[in-house]
Amino acid sequence: MTHGEADYDVIVVGAGIGGIYAVHRFARQGLSVLGIEGASGVGGVWYHNRYPGARVDVDSIDYCYYFSTQIWQQWRWTERFAAQPEILAYLDFVADSFGVKQRFVFGTWVTSAQWRGDTVRYHVTTSTGLSVSCRFLVMATGQLSAARRPEFPGLERFRGEWVRTSHWPERGVGLDGRRIGIIGTGSSGVQAIPVLAQYAKHLHVFQRTANYVVPARTAPIGAAVQRGIAGQLGDERELLLATRGGTRIPVGARPLSHFSPAEQVAILERQWESGGQAMNSLFSDQSTNQESNDVVAEFVRRKVREIVRDPGLAETLCPSSYPIGTRRLCLDIGYYETFNRDNVTLIDLRCDPIAEITETGIRTQTAHHELDLIVFALGFRAFTGALDKIHIRNERGAAPTDGWARGPRTLLGLMTTGFPNLFLPTGPGSPSVLGNLFLQNEFLMDWIGDCIGYLDARGFTTIEPSEAAQDVWTAQVAEAASRLLRLRVDNYMVHVNADDKSRVFIPYTGGFDRYVRAARDTAARGYEGFVLS
Ligand code: N01
Secondary structure, eight states: OOOOOSEEEEEEEOOSHHHHHHHHHHHHTTOOEEEEOSSSSSOTHHHHOOOTTOBOSSOTTTSSOOSOHHHHHHOOOOBSSOBHHHHHHHHHHHHHHTTOGGGEEOSOOEEEEEEETTTTEEEEEETTSOEEEEEEEEEOOOSSOSBOOOOOTTGGGOOSEEEEGGGOOTTOOOOTTOEEEEEOOSHHHHHHHHHHHHHOSEEEEEESSOOOEEEOOOOBOOHHHHHHHHHTHHHHHHHHHTSSSSSOOOOOOSOGGGSOHHHHHHHHHHHHHHOSGGGGSSSTTTTTOHHHHHHHHHHHHHHHHHHOSSHHHHHHHSOOSSOTTSSOOEEESSHHHHTTSTTEEEEETTTSOEEEEOSSEEEESSOEEEOSEEEEOOOBOTTTHHHHTSEEEOTTSOOTTGGGTTSOOOBTTTBOTTOTTEEOTTOBTBSGGGSOHHHHHHHHHHHHHHHHHHHHHHTOOOEEEOHHHHHHHHHHHHHHHTTOGGGGSOSTTEEEOTTTOOEEEOSOOSOHHHHHHHHHHHHHTTSTTEEEO
């Protein structure tokens, strides 16, 4: 495709789950759209996170698009928790089905976006010299896409190979018979470790914080289930939009104390056997009541002690410093069993921190580990990383995150004051990483498309949140999280102010259902809380 025109109604940055649908949705509505993507293909995080073992941790039949019956009729998921190659193939299939790729330029990174009031446009520059402008800029760049860089002293000296799970090379990485070290035991590390161990001569796992890991129990999904959903897709979509997380994950309606100790164990055992994220939501009070949470957490620790044969090793793998569910619960396929292998060593960085990386491996305070390959699974500069990588400026020369020093400030996690026509779907203050990102992106791109239609029909050219409405929403986001145990635990979802140690929970935790109602009500009231001009 040649991009002859320089001006678009909408520019969408990113060809991941959100960007693919956004470009299709806005084009269908008759807007001129350009998508810009740095990678050479669609997929977003599923393009880059090709590490061995990568797979979704929400059921595939939830974690997919719901806007098209045609897709549901033509695509069949093979597994309950699809692996990365299948998800990438799906995104590619959807993009091809709706001619999305022709509307994208690939291999092109957006470098800056300058809002100008005189042209009422963002003027966008890119790494390839392409200059374009748009009335509306939609950042479909995701919240977990800007990876943390490894900053260990000595890394530049290392003579072996090093890679990041978040940018696993497309060419693949040789694993067979190598001495591999992996740093990081979050969702990515937990998925990669069992597979790396199968190939490595020896695998050294460098753990700073032990995570709660529960079985995924992936299994084939029957075609009948998928046909059933396809047959009533609109209803199924509305049902999902009315849930707390935008998924079919069951949520317990009763507190733990409602059940006898024997019943509690039976519920926990059943969940352990059936697998999946529901371990987080068996009892209605486990996310707010420490005693209830302790029962679930202790159950998982008991399982770790049963699986891992060496009692000392089991204790190091048992998470104890924070309640279960206050960081992302990890789903595994054979994670704890992996530590029973002779070719796997766990290094507890709490007792023996990394001192440096040497020419031939990693030196901790007490030992040197000889390595051929180091895998960094260190996570992301969440929420703001992808935005800050691009020089987005308003007419005052400010960046969108400049006003977020004491925690993000948005209206509905969608827009921030001072930045007309800049949309941040799934941003801070939306359910974001706590909600189904397919459904959430679909819902938000529809909301944005309808909003642009509303503005155009009434002759408005700009929209941005009023300061007052942004304050109210930011307070609602804080209020929703105020009783949660997870607010007290350090992790990428919590912003901690350095001076008074006050804490801000970044995603909206009031529930996907309430969020959808709030966003719909706002639109129905003529975009109440937004300033249209
Ligand atoms: O990243 P993380 P992730 N020295 O931030 C450690 C999604 N996701 O890529 O806990 C030593 O969770 C850090 O240690 P600590 C999902 O939303 C989903 O694994 O800070 N260690 C931790 O162990 C998830 O929540 C899937 O003490 C260091 C790890 O690196 C999100 O992405 C799969 C360190 C980072 O864990 C992020 O997951 C994968 C240092 N200097 C990811 N710095 C699915 O299943 C960091 N660490 C769909």
